[in-house]
Amino acid sequence: MASLSFFKLALLTPLLLLVLASSTSSVAQLARLQPKIGCQTQCGDVKVDYPFGIGKRCGRSEHFQLLCKRNDRGRFKPFIRGNKLDDLEVSSISVTEGLARIKNPVSSLCYNRTNGYVTFEFAEADLTQTPFWVSNTRNMFIVIGSNVFAYISLNGTKSGYTAGCVAQKLSKESMVKSSCSGIGCCEATIPIRSKLYFMLIDGSFSNVSSFNTCGHAVLTEVDRFRFSTSYLTTPGSFEKDIVNLSVVLDWTIGNEKCELAHVMVS
Template identity: 85%
Template structure:
């Protein structure tokens, strides 16, 4: 009987060691996918929460690493890595909403009444090597000018798409305050699945000499924050002044697979907090979210907390 028990133990020992090794490997992998101690969590005005990070091994992967560097005025600003067209400045990132905002790249074309020359600058963004997508529900393509045509070319996972519109020639009488209705201002919607975009600008004619507007603009911007003003057409510099307060909204996903597939690989699955869940995002990947009644960061261990506990941890301002 003793020899039989020993024989069973001898058979089970390698299996137990394999399970233990696998468990240890999973724990080590899980720890590797958590932020290391001492990572920078703020750059200028932008709060950076995991899975994003600043510096080596501070983000979930190199695709989630952001840059923190000084701008021309010596202020620290946050930028997206991997963009090959322009440095894209980040104005905010939300882990709970799965979105980020970046400063607007603007395409423009201006006429010089003195010598008759035309100057221009075309812009865009390339997010292919990043976890970001251009939000089709939160952004809109805007063209401002006199008899001006502009278009935006977008590329996604499978194919390209082009949209554009014509901002018709206007007079002071034809302009409608706060209305982007086609006279001096027009707009176009954009599709889902866009990882990059480029904006081009052209004119239907070059008769600027009799026009109030000597410049035309094309910009992708957050639809809920854009308000058209007739001063953009009549007052030089008015649009440039306001555009600094606008942003492009980006969605982001933690992985490219659906939840069902992601959950099978415990060593890379991102929703590691208790009381967190996985949410498919339009076939583009998945995100993590805290369950109803919980808030916090689902991408870190014990990141989702009961909402009332989170509220208790917030200092209550003293009454005057």
């Protein structure tokens, strides 16, 4: 039995040395990654923990720096700096989960019955100079409207992917309450996580019904979206509800896993 115990110890010794070496490396990283004294840790109702920071030299690097400013509703919120595009409003950041949530950019096409004009808005987001990625497992591409085709392009046209969705033509009788199954509402999965995306409604294909004058396309958190027929029958209903939903982002510290970020702030 003594020889067997010695044999087990001989096998375990290299593993123990490896664990100690790894722990020493983590301690060294921990010593380097500390928030600076005096940096703002709250913006409005959103807590901002290290490695993120508000303002210059308060985050782990410039890529982790957030802006604290008023949003379009006059409330202070943190924003991710836009890379040649608009800054993105942050709803929450979790260091323990390695997740963040941002306000949904929305694409739309609307018909004005009074003057006959059609107005377009397309939404896009650029995270290429940030530690964030759009999660492909926690978000869904949603299209709302009557005979509306929209698509989302991920990571650019050369090396990226495109997902499309058609919300079929409908009548009031054909609408199904709380069902996003193709009639008036459709959904598509996101094949890859991405740093860059834009969403566009195809005006050459899409049109509107007698009671629904707008089509919308949005990327949003799949677990929280619930379709309502009021989005098709009540102007402004969709815009009001979508404010309370978010796009989910993953984030990492360089090549390290998010779990390491949690260790560094514990």
